[in-house]
Amino acid sequence: MADDDPLEDYEERVSPFVERFAADLTEAGMQRMASRVFACLLTSDDGALTSAELSERLQASPAAISGAVRYLSQVGMVSRQRDPGSRRERYQLHHDVWYTTLLNRDQVLNRWLVTLNAGAEAIGTDTPGGRRVRESAEFLEFMRKGLEDLLKRWQSRPP
Amino acid sequence: MADDDPLEDYEERVSPFVERFAADLTEAGMQRMASRVFACLLTSDDGALTSAELSERLQASPAAISGAVRYLSQVGMVSRQRDPGSRRERYQLHHDVWYTTLLNRDQVLNRWLVTLNAGAEAIGTDTPGGRRVRESAEFLEFMRKGLEDLLKRWQSRPP
DNA sequence: CGCTCATTTCACAAATTTGTGAAGTTAAGG
DNA sequence: CCTTAACTTCACAAATTTGTGAAATGAGCG
Structure with missing residues (x-):
């Protein structure tokens, strides 16, 4: 009841x-x-x-x-x-809280990428540490792009 | 120098x-x-x-x-x-810190999904609030699955 | 033009988090 | 065994976060 x-x-x-x-x-x-x-x-x-x-x-x-x-x-x-x-x-x-919130997430990832790429540069990719930082950036860029695609796919999903 | x-x-x-x-x-x-x-x-x-x-x-x-x-x-x-x-x-x-960390993220999302689905049930999907909760779960499930796929794709990427 | 009510800002108290030095624990090495 | 080095745990102090009541702000209404 x-x-x-x-x-x-x-x-x-x-x-x-x-x-x-x-x-x-x-x-x-x-x-x-x-x-x-x-x-x-x-x-x-x-x-x-x-x-x-x-x-x-x-x-x-x-x-x-x-x-x-x-x-x-x-x-x-x-x-x-x-x-x-x-x-x-x-x-x-x-209206699309979740969608826009994840879009923001994308921006956070972007800030990380800036930090990581600048860091790799500063440390020098001729060092193991510098290379690890660069590779981190590469992985996160892959994920960021994937997240972006996912969000696009959600937008154009069949109702 | x-x-x-x-x-x-x-x-x-x-x-x-x-x-x-x-x-x-x-x-x-x-x-x-x-x-x-x-x-x-x-x-x-x-x-x-x-x-x-x-x-x-x-x-x-x-x-x-x-x-x-x-x-x-x-x-x-x-x-x-x-x-x-x-x-x-x-x-x-x-070794794959970033990879495994994002896998963990997947687990966090799963916990959210459990909470949201139980919530939708408790509130009742015959109410607007209950429906909004259900839809939130659907969106997040879409993202969770997408994240999972992305991680798989990273693992099997060409070297 | 005030008056009034809804919200915000402010100052502060409570709770939580964070990091430290010192004591405690554990295990390698004599 | 006993010493000692290396880390962990503990108790506490400092810093930060969080939420409150009270005063301030400001938008609608007369």
């Missing part, structure tokens, strides 16, 4: 998932509150909630929500919208 | 790369000292150094090195070897 009270329903069925998935994300390096906010948005009807709603569901202060959203906004996972004629803000998951 | 003193050479040419790449890794979520140790090993002749060598190059205490190596060993990036007849231990980068 389904539960009719939305908040109670959240606590019983949704919250366990939110907290567990947030833990997964945190373990992988994301800030704790940002992980919780992201996971919570993921489970919402429109992929969007107000600060007050997040605050209630996550039992966290508005300040904490604000900080988390600022971070998620900076890394392009969430956009802030204003219901016209309201002073409430809605924090909306980017 | 090349520098003949190994340590001086390290400080001038190698250390800047080690510190910068370690910073890249740390930013991506790896422990700071573990990042430094990993980057340092990457630049070494054999991909292996003793605790004393790491300690000197990184200007860190043996205790810090020990902790970092324990972590790197746990996540399978470094193996500890014993030169027979010596009481020194060598911390050796796994």
Whole structure:
């Protein structure tokens, strides 16, 4: 039998998932509150909630929500919208959050590649260490390109 | 003109790369000292150094090195070897560090998938939130599989 | 033009992470 | 066995991160 009270329903069925998935994300390096906010948005009807709603569901202060959203906004996972004629803000998951997030991953890889290639140069590829650094760059470039292709393939996948 | 003193050479040419790449890794979520140790090993002749060598190059205490190596060993990036007849231990980068590290990444993705699929079930795919969670899992499964294929392709690449 | 409410910023306390020196452990070498 | 070198563990101090309440900001509404 389904539960009719939305908040109670959240606590019983949704919250366990939110907290567990947030833990997964945190373990992988994301800030704790940002992980919780992201996971919570993921489970919402429109992929969007107000600060007050997040605050209630996550039992966290508005300040904490604000900080988390600022971070998620900076890394392009969430956009802030204003219901016209309201002073409430809605924090909306980017439509293709996962897709765009992995695109960002690609950029991170690119920074690594710059560092590695410059490093190989500085150390000198006439040394074993320099060569290992160069080979690392080659492997990561292979993966970066592959990731890029994968993302393209996802975009043009049959519906 | 090349520098003949190994340590001086390290400080001038190698250390800047080690510190910068370690910073890249740390930013991506790896422990700071573990990042430094990993980057340092990457630049070494054999991909292996003793605790004393790491300690000197990184200007860190043996205790810090020990902790970092324990972590790197746990996540399978470094193996500890014993030169027979010596009481020194060598911390050796796994031959295909990058490859195996990305394989681990695959495992992380798998954990996420378990969480997401269980979550979709619990929330109910008759709700928008549940569906969004399910779709997240589908996307990540696509990427996981693609990553797996990519790694296979790397292994069987022409030399 | 204020008034008011939603959000942000700030200062701070709590919790966590990080690295160190010192003591402890283990194993090679006499 | 006993010494000693090499690493690990432990207890703690420093630094960083995290989240809170309270004050400040600013956008809509009258």
